[in-house]
Amino acid sequence: TLVVFCAQSGSSFVIRNQANFSRQLLPLYYKHNNMASFIRQLNMYGFHKVVSIEGGGLKVDKDEMEFAHQFFLMGRPYLLENIKRKIPTSKGAGGGGDLDGARPNLVTKVLTDVKRMKERQDSLNSQLLAIKRENQVLWREVALLRQKHHKQQQIVNKLIQFLVTMVHSSRGQGLGLKRHYSLMLDNSPHRNRKLAKLEETLADNSAEPVSLFPTVRGLTSVEPVSLVSYRERSDLS
Numbered sequence: 001t002l003v004v005f006c007a008q009s010g011s012s013f014v015i016r017n018q019a020n021f022s023r024q025l026l027p028l029y030y031k032h033n034n035m036a037s038f039i040r041q042l043n044m045y046g047f048h049k050v051v052s053i054e055g056g057g058l059k060v061d062k063d064e065m066e067f068a069h070q071f072f073l074m075g076r077p078y079l080l081e082n083i084k085r086k087i088p089t090s091k092g093a094g095g096g097g098d099l100d101g102a103r104p105n106l107v108t109k110v111l112t113d114v115k116r117m118k119e120r121q122d123s124l125n126s127q128l129l130a131i132k133r134e135n136q137v138l139w140r141e142v143a144l145l146r147q148k149h150h151k152q153q154q155i156v157n158k159l160i161q162f163l164v165t166m167v168h169s170s171r172g173q174g175l176g177l178k179r180h181y182s183l184m185l186d187n188s189p190h191r192n193r194k195l196a197k198l199e200e201t202l203a204d205n206s207a208e209p210v211s212l213f214p215t216v217r218g219l220t221s222v223e224p225v226s227l228v229s230y231r232e233r234s235d236l237s
Contacts, residue, residue, distance in 0.1 A: 007066060010074030012050055015065045042067055044085055 003021045006013050015021050022035040030038070039049075050066040071079040 006074050011072065012066050012068035013072070015067075016063070018063055018065065039065075045069070045083055046086060047072070 003017055003025060004013060004015050018035050022033045022038070026033040026035070026038060047067045047069045050068050069083060071082040073079055
């Protein structure tokens with residue numbers, strides 16, 4: 001016959017014969033065979049004795065004992081790791097009262113620290129938000145400055161190209177104008193008329209040919225003519 005087995009509900013185990021259980025099984029796992037000591041061990045780990053009431057009285061067979069635990073369930077061995085030994089609580093003569101009196105102060109201190117931390121966190125969040133806004137403004141300003149710089153660079157490049165074109169064109173046009181102006185002076189009718197009048201005046205005043213340019217010799221009677229011719233030449237040039 002079985003000495004120990006699980007109940008039909010699967011939430012408890014039954015020891016049928018205490019004498020055989022303590023004599024045959026306890027020495028295999030403990031250094032004693034004391035049933036009372038084993039029951040104390042069960043109570044320390046949270047097991048409690050199940051009392052069966054049949055017909056308003058206790059069960060007749062007193063040699064059979066049943067124990068149960070909330071984590072002792074048949075077919076669920078992974079719950080056994082939750083069965084742990086109870087930690088005994090010992091209270092001193094006045095220790096309990098001091099501890100109870102210290103708890104409100106501790107809770108108040110913790111709440112105060114949490115409140116301060118929350119205030120600091122809110123302040124940091126506000127500063128971070130302000131920094132983000134300033135950063136966005138700076139990025140927009142940088143983008144505008146880049147656009148302005150690009151436009152100014154384009155304007156400067158166009159001005160340089162325009163000046164270079166003007167310099168080249170002015171050089172070519174200056175040579176053409178100079179040559180054309182010299183030809184116009186050479187073929188000018190006014191110049192021809194002045195030269196003819198000057199020659200007629202010289203022919204009337206002297207029989208000798210007089211040079212249109214002043215000489216280095218001494219003053220002669222044709223000195224005024226030479227001065228006039230010099231002035232005329234100056235006007236023509």
